Each structure stands twice: as structure tokens, then as C-alpha cells.
Amino acid sequence: MNGAQDLGGMQAFGPIHPEDDVSLFHADWERRVLAMTLAMGATGKWNIDTSRAARESLPPAQYLSSSYYEIWFEGLKRLLLNTGLATAEEIEAGELKRAASSVPRVLMADQVPAALLRGGPADRPATAAARFEVGDSVQTRQMHPSTHTRLPRYCRGKRGRIIATHGTHVFPDTNAIGLGEQPQWLYTVRFDAFELWGADTTAASVCVDCWEPYLDYPNAGPD
Amino acid sequence: MELRVRALESVLVEKGYVDPKALDILIETYEHKVGPRNGARVVAKAWSDPAYRQSLLDDATAAIASLGYTGRQGEHMIALENTPAVHNMVVCTLCSCYPWPVLGLPPVWYKSAPYRSRAVIDPRGVLREFGFELPAETEFRVWDSTAEVRYLVLPMRPPGTDGLSEEDLAELVTRDSMIGTGLPKTPEPKRELT
Numbered sequence: 001m002n003g004a005q006d007l008g009g010m011q012a013f014g015p016i017h018p019e020d021d022v023s024l025f026h027a028d029w030e031r032r033v034l035a036m037t038l039a040m041g042a043t044g045k046w047n048i049d050t051s052r053a054a055r056e057s058l059p060p061a062q063y064l065s066s067s068y069y070e071i072w073f074e075g076l077k078r079l080l081l082n083t084g085l086a087t088a089e090e091i092e093a094g095e096l097k098r099a100a101s102s103v104p105r106v107l108m109a110d111q112v113p114a115a116l117l118r119g120g121p122a123d124r125p126a127t128a129a130a131r132f133e134v135g136d137s138v139q140t141r142q143m144h145p146s147t148h149t150r151l152p153r154y155c156r157g158k159r160g161r162i163i164a165t166h167g168t169h170v171f172p173d174t175n176a177i178g179l180g181e182q183p184q185w186l187y188t189v190r191f192d193a194f195e196l197w198g199a200d201t202t203a204a205s206v207c208v209d210c211w212e213p214y215l216d217y218p219n220a221g222p223d
Numbered sequence: 224m225e226l227r228v229r230a231l232e233s234v235l236v237e238k239g240y241v242d243p244k245a246l247d248i249l250i251e252t253y254e255h256k257v258g259p260r261n262g263a264r265v266v267a268k269a270w271s272d273p274a275y276r277q278s279l280l281d282d283a284t285a286a287i288a289s290l291g292y293t294g295r296q297g298e299h300m301i302a303l304e305n306t307p308a309v310h311n312m313v314v315c316t317l318c319s320c321y322p323w324p325v326l327g328l329p330p331v332w333y334k335s336a337p338y339r340s341r342a343v344i345d346p347r348g349v350l351r352e353f354g355f356e357l358p359a360e361t362e363f364r365v366w367d368s369t370a371e372v373r374y375l376v377l378p379m380r381p382p383g384t385d386g387l388s389e390e391d392l393a394e395l396v397t398r399d400s401m402i403g404t405g406l407p408k409t410p411e412p413k414r415e416l417t
Contacts, residue, residue, distance in 0.1 A: 006316065009340065013335075013337040016349065016352050017337075021397075021398040032228050032232055032246065032250075034249070034328070035246035036228075036231065036232060039235075039241040040241065052318055056317075056318075073231070077231070085238070086235075090234050100237075100239050103240050112252070117293050119298045120295065120298065121299070123298075152367065196343075202344075202347035203363045204364060206364075206367060207365070209368070210369070
């Protein structure tokens with residue numbers, strides 16, 4: 001989705017505000033939003049790609065004028081509404097109007113440490129041979145899906161070179177919209193910064209992780 | 224926001240979707256237990272132990288796990304070694320992907336539009352904004368974390384640190400130096416007793 005989340009190369013956002021590594025939260029509600037998002041993610045009603053898609057589907061003006069945890073709050077509300085786990089009236093009032101739906105799992109306090117240490121690996125067994133190998137020249141596809149994708153706009157239709165292969169990973173473009181994990185080969189592609197930005201850059205190169213469906217050989221004709 | 228968030232939490236708790244004690248533990252974990260001191264230990268060990276450095280560059284996930292740092296948002300780790308020729312900087316232009324087991328939760332600036340927009344086009348300007356300048360011939364290589372692979376920068380060991388213990392070296396490793404928006408601290412010069 002060409003939403004406001006896709007920020008690479010935009011300008012005029014003003015200075016960065018560096019901070020020490022002590023002040024992670026600026027209000028108590030931010031802590032609760034973080035924790036609720038993680039705990040609801042653990043219920044299994046949606047996946048990490050669905051939740052990224054929910055956050056980036058905010059209207060651009062709202063996305064850009066919200067703080068990060070405000071975006072997470074809005075994203076979580078959308079997920080709850082989309083899955084029917086709660087209604088807008090309930091979320092507004094803080095009171096139950098309907099019985100709870102069932103969720104596959106509830107993350108209990110004593111399970112938290114093990115769940116965090118385990119994480120959620122995204123690699124899956126390969127079911128097909130890799131199309132590309134390290135050293136190959138590739139070109140990213142020119143594509144503008146209105147649904148979730150992890151290929152930023154600044155590197156679509158650009159030439160680069162494969163510098164690493166990571167095995168097959170869950171494909172966010174399908175996983176975010178209920179079409180399943182459909183694991184795909186994942187590569188790191190290095191782009192010369194000039195290819196992306198012309199002379200208007202101080203980078204030498206930019207490396208981006210790209211799933212195989214994002215890539216073609218350069219000058220490949222239509223399939 | 225405080226009230227709206229509280230309303231949402233009471234709905235989730237009353238419906239039985241979340242355990243409020245689990246929320247407290249999640250917060251406690253990422254606010255006080257998991258943070259950039261973990262990454263600093265990884266870097267200090269890599270500076271001190273050539274075999275560990277090599278294993279970190281070969282298989283960062285395993286090398287980092289060998290120090291006990293595993294799990295969420297660190298399932299697939301890659302270490303990027305800075306050299307006099309190449310300076311690495313990590314960003315997530317699309318959201319806020321960040322290696323939690325070694326660095327903890329990302330700081331606000333890492334998740335904000337100014338950094339996410341500029342790191343991929345003007346990393347030298349970004350580094351300057353953090354107060355650091357590198358020689359003109361140093362190449363800036365930016366890593367945009369678009370997948371579930373997470374990147375940890377292995378900064379260059381500062382000069383004047385021969386003979387320092389791993390513990391002392393770890394004190395020099397800043398969070399920002401492991402993102403590529405900073406450099407490690409240099410040791411305080413030893414004071415001569417007069």
C-alpha cells in the first residue's frame with residue numbers, strides 16, 4: 001500500500017531528536033498500548049503482517065500527525081473491529097455490550113518469559129529451488145498493490161545485486177490479507193545509491209531485504 | 224489518550240483476551256530487563272575474542288544466542304561490521320523493525336518520520352545530526368529492515384583500548400553505535416597522579 005508508512009526518501013520532516021536510552025516511554029498509556037498489542041498478537045487471531053497492515057492503512061494525514069503509540073492504538077482498535085473481538089461502542093465506553101468471542105490462546109503471565117525467548121521465527125522449509133543466487137543482478141518489480149507489501153516505493157523498478165540469501169520466509173504480501181504464509185525465498189539486494197537517488201544522496205549503497213516475487217532479472221519481458 | 228487506553232484495556236481484560244498480569248510482565252521485561260546492554264556485551268566480546276567475532280559475522284543468530292539473547296524480533300540476526308572503508312547504518316523505513324533481544328525497544332526517534340525518511344538517502348547528514356562526522360572517503364551503507372531479518376552494527380573498536388577487559392569495553396558501546404547513528408565512546412584518558 002502506498003501509504004504514509006512508506007517514508008524512505010521523503011523530505012521536510014525536520015530534525016531528528018536524539019534521546020538517551022533511558023526514556024523509552026513518555027506516558028504510562030504508551031506502556032499499556034505496547035503490552036496490549038503484544039498480548040493480543042499472542043492470541044493468534046491475527047499475525048504480525050496483519051497488524052502492520054492495520055497500522056499503515058490509517059489515512060496518511062492521521063498517520064503522519066500521530067505519535068508511534070497512537071498509531072499502534074489505532075491499529076489495535078482496527079484489528080479488534082475487523083475480527084469482531086470488540087465493537088466500537090465497547091472500546092469507546094470501556095464496557096462490555098456483548099459476550100466475548102473465543103480466541104485461540106490467551107497469553108498468561110507465567111507464559112510470558114518463555115514466549116518472548118521463543119519468539120516467532122519467519123523461516124519455513126523450502127518447497128522450491130531458489131531462482132536467484134548471490135552475485136546475480138536483479139531488478140525489482142514496478143508494482144503498486146493497494147494491499148500490504150514490504151517493497152518500499154523508493155526501490156521499485158530498480159537494479160541491484162543479490163548479496164545474501166536467507167532461505168524461505170513467510171510472505172507478508174499474502175499473509176497480511178488472509179491468503180496464508182506462502183513462503184518465498186528471501187534475499188538481501190544491494191542497490192547503488194545513485195540508482196535510487198541520482199546524485200542527491202550521501203549513501204554509497206542501500207541494502208533491502210526482498211522476497212523473490214519482488215524480483216526479476218533485469219530487462220525481463222512480460223511473463 | 225490515558226482514558227481511551229484504559230477503556231480499551233478494561234474491555235480486553237473483561238472479555239478475557241488478555242491477562243493483566245501478563246501486560247505488567249511484558250512492560251517490565253522491555254522497560255527494565257532487555258536493553259542495549261545486551262548488545263554491548265556482544266560487541267565487547269567480538270572486540271576481545273577473534274573467534275567469537277568470526278562466529279558473529281558468520282552466524283549472528285547463533286553467536287548472539289550463545290550469550291543468552293534470543294527471541295522476539297531477534298529470530299534472524301545479521302551483524303554488520305564497520306571498517307575504516309564502510310560505515311553501516313540500520314533503519315526501518317516502513318515501520319520500526321529493530322533487534323529487541325540485543326537493543327531492547329527502539330527509541331522514539333528511530334520510529335519517527337525524520338529518521339525513517341532520511342536515513343536511506345542522507346545517512347551522512349543523519350550521523351552529523353547525532354554529532355559525528357566520518358572521513359569523506361568512508362562509504363555509507365544503509366540497511367533497510369524490510370523483512371524479519373534484524374541487523375546489529377558491530378562498530379570499530381576505539382583506539383586506546385588495548386588491555387581493557389570485556390566489561391570495560393562494554394561500557395564504551397553505546398546503543399546508537401550499534402544502529403550506526405553513533406560511534407562508541409573513547410576511554411577517559413588516565414589521570415596522572417601528581
